[in-house]
Amino acid sequence: MKKITIKDIALEAQVSISTVSFVLNDKGEKMGISKAVIKKVQDIADKLHYRPNMIATSLRTGKTRSIGLIVENISNQFFSVLAKVIEEEAKKLGYRVFYCSTGNDDERSAELVQSLLQANVDGFIITPTEKLDKSIDQLLKMKKPVVLIDRYFPGQDVSHVVMDNYEGAYSATEFLIEKGRRNIALINNNSGMIQMQLREKGYADSMKKAGLYNESLILHLDYHSSEENKIEEMIQFFEKNKAIDGVLFLANYMGLAGIQAIRKIGLKIPEQLSIISFDDHYSFRLHSPSISVVEQPLDAIAIKTVALLMDQMVKEDDxxxxxxxxxxxxxxxxxV
Known part of the structure; x- marks a missing residue:
């Protein structure tokens, strides 16, 4: 199939090549081209399925109409749904999205930021790892548009969109207490990221308010350990603390591993053990009994994130x- 060029559009529209170039680069009105001609050129470009040469456009404008999206794990349903909505929103605005997964590895995260800088993406949406603040500082110094998602650094003046993690954990724990659970365990990881700290604090404050807080009922798993090791560690934890009658898992992958541990021990949900997990997963809906969750407003988070990034790219210093x-x-x- 012949590649459509601006010359083809110019011939069909019966205008000059420069007119087509101005219109397709959003400079039509600035160059005094009438609205009727602008619309005609745009309609013909759409009809001919014109696709601009991205390399040439980048060299000319310094823009690639691309966004770098760095998340923890694109295979995790939470991040894959988030990425899908971000891509849909970006596509509406004429932007492509480059996906990257960090595996929560600080060194890999920093390398991905540098790779996307070399690719000359126009903006960054980042789920940061624990020590990525220096790389984000670099982006800010370079005046690169950047928005953090799901987590952030408290001392850093950068736009971010997150769920109220404290309130989510507080409400979930309160619900377990209302249902008569008294020995409620918390399963967290050892990442130390702000969202995990806030979730743990929400749980702790709710338990303390009810006079039920017991630090020995908190388990911190190694984020980088295998699922098998997480399951084994939880089995040991539950067997050591047989009075546990409720559990709050602070991420869906911990909840999924926890269900397997609970099954291996032979505990019945919810008769012996009520559970709630952060972040929904299709397996939670299919499980019998179905699993209660703290659901994040993924669509709203993604849409707001893209809007903030576009605002930075359009307004630049303003x-x-x-x-x-x-x-x-x-x-x-x-x-429950």
Whole structure:
């Protein structure tokens, strides 16, 4: 199939090549081209399925109309759904999205930032790892548009969009208490990231308010350990603390591993053990009994993130740093 060029568009529209170039580069009005001609050129470009040469466009404008998206694990349903909505929103605005997964590895995260800088992406959406603040500082010094998602660094003046993790954990724990659970365990990881700290604090404050807090019922798993090791560690934890009658898992991958540990021990949900997990997963809905979750507003997070990034890319030095906190939803199912 013949590649469509701006010359082809110019011939069909019966205008000059320069007119087509101005229109397709959003300079039509600035160059005094009438709205009727602008629309005609755009309609013909769409009809002919014109696709611009991205390399040539980048060399000419310094823009690639691309966004770098760095998340923890694109195979995790939470991040894959988030990425899908981000891509859909970016596509509406004429941007492509480059996906990268960090595996929560600081060194890999820093390397990915540098790779995307070399690819000359126009903006960054990042789920940062624990020590990525220096790389983000570099982006800010370079005046690169950047928005953090899911987590952030408290001392850094950068736009971010996150769920109210404290409130989500507080409400989930309170619900377990209302249902008569008294020895409620918390399963967290050892990453030390702000969202995990806030979730643990929400749990702790809710337990303390009820006079039920017991530090020995908190388990911190090694983030980088295998699922098998996580399952084994939880089995040992539950067998050591047989009075546990409720569990709050602070991420869906911990919840999925926890269900396997609970099954191997032979405990019945919810008769002997009520459970809630952060971040929904299709397996939680299919499980019998179905698993209650703290659901993040993924669509709202993704849409707001793209909007903030576009604001930075359009306004450049005139944008306002926004720190957005969205409320999650406790989805009550059969596991409590």
């Amino acid at each position: 944008f306002v740093v926004e720190k957005v906190l969205l409320k999650g939803k406790l989805v009550k199912r059969e596991s």
